[in-house]
Amino acid sequence: MIESEEKKLDIILQYLHNQLNNQEKLVFFNLLKTETAFRALFAAEWRLYKELQPVKRKMSAAQKEHILKEVLEQANPYSAGEKVITKFIQELLSLILPVPVMPFIKIAKELSVSD
Amino acid sequence: MNFKKFYTLYADTVYSFIYFKVKDRFLAEDLLQETFLAVYKNHGNLATIRSPKAWVLSIAQRKIVDKLRKEKHQPFSTDSLAEQPFTEISPMETNLFLEELLNRLDETSRQIIYGIYVEQLSYKELAEILNLPEGTVKSKAYYARAKLKRWLEADKND
Incomplete structure (x- = not known):
């Protein structure tokens, strides 16, 4: 009771x-x-x-995704810039170095970058 | 739990909690972003947090208070928002009558009622979020609930 x-x-x-x-x-x-x-x-x-x-309010999936992207970019401010530079260097190397060397450089780069 | 999973799980809850208080979509999105940025900085500890919902909402609550103080929307007091009109609410989207009833409550009571009935938070969690003693939350909930029921009943009888 x-x-x-x-x-x-x-x-x-x-x-x-x-x-x-x-x-x-x-x-x-x-x-x-x-x-x-x-x-x-x-x-x-x-x-x-x-x-x-x-x-109760809900956001659209697109809105949610956009904000997540913004948060991650702000949390890692250099990641977007780093990606552009990495791509640029890889393209530059592919022009300079002989073709058989490139895959090894890419593998070495991937192994050295931890997420 | 990783950060993305945490975000997926709680983004709507945090957004709704913020929107309920600030009534402005863009400001709510900004504050959501700031809240999760703070979460990201602590995301190594996510697995050890006892009540993740209460924890993330307490961060959101601090961000709301800080933002409103900084932007000086009005000289900020916890009741200052009570007089603000609901500028962004479409009659198609929500129950305007209920919003009006909620608006008659003081800001803290309104948040407590929202927390209990919408977010299913306990008194203890609400006390943590609002930085109030649990007894205060309980008694405010009791009186706010009684008022709302009385008003709803009066409407039913009209």
């Missing part, structure tokens, strides 16, 4: 948050069956819970 309204609210919230274990669920459903006041309290909480769900 749960006496205070505060405790009743707690158990209702835990139910809404899906945090009740099996034994607590039994208590919850028993209260729902046997106590009119608890039923009324649950109905009011359920209404509030349902009414508030549309407040």
Whole structure:
């Protein structure tokens, strides 16, 4: 038997948050069956819970992806520039060095760069 | 958990939390970016964080407060946003009546109600995010909830 309204609210919230274990669920459903006041309290909480769900906002996948890209670029400010320079050097080397050497340089470069 | 996974899991939650407070899409995106930049700096410790949602939202909360102070939208007080109009809300998108009811609450109570019912946060997590004692969160939740129910009930009877 749960006496205070505060405790009743707690158990209702835990139910809404899906945090009740099996034994607590039994208590919850028993209260729902046997106590009119608890039923009324649950109905009011359920209404509030349902009414508030549309407040939640979601971003589009593109928006989310764009912000992630921005964060990663800001966190690693030289990565974009480094990529351009690396590509430029590789192209330059491919012009200067004989063809059989290039794959070895690329492999050596990949091995030396850890992400 | 790696950073990208963490971002995928919590980006919407953080964005929604920020938007709920600042009501401006561009500002919300900026703050989201700043929040995850701070997360990135600590991403080596992600696996050890007990309540990741509360942790990332507490970073977002600090970013919101800092940003609003810096930009001096208004001399910032926690209640200053209560008077701001909902400039970006389309009637098609959200329940305007409910937004209006929420707007009648003080800023902290509004965030507490949002945290409990929308983000399913515990009182303890909300206390951590808002930097308030757990008892204060609980009592504010109790009174805010009672007010909202009363207002919703009054609307039902009209």
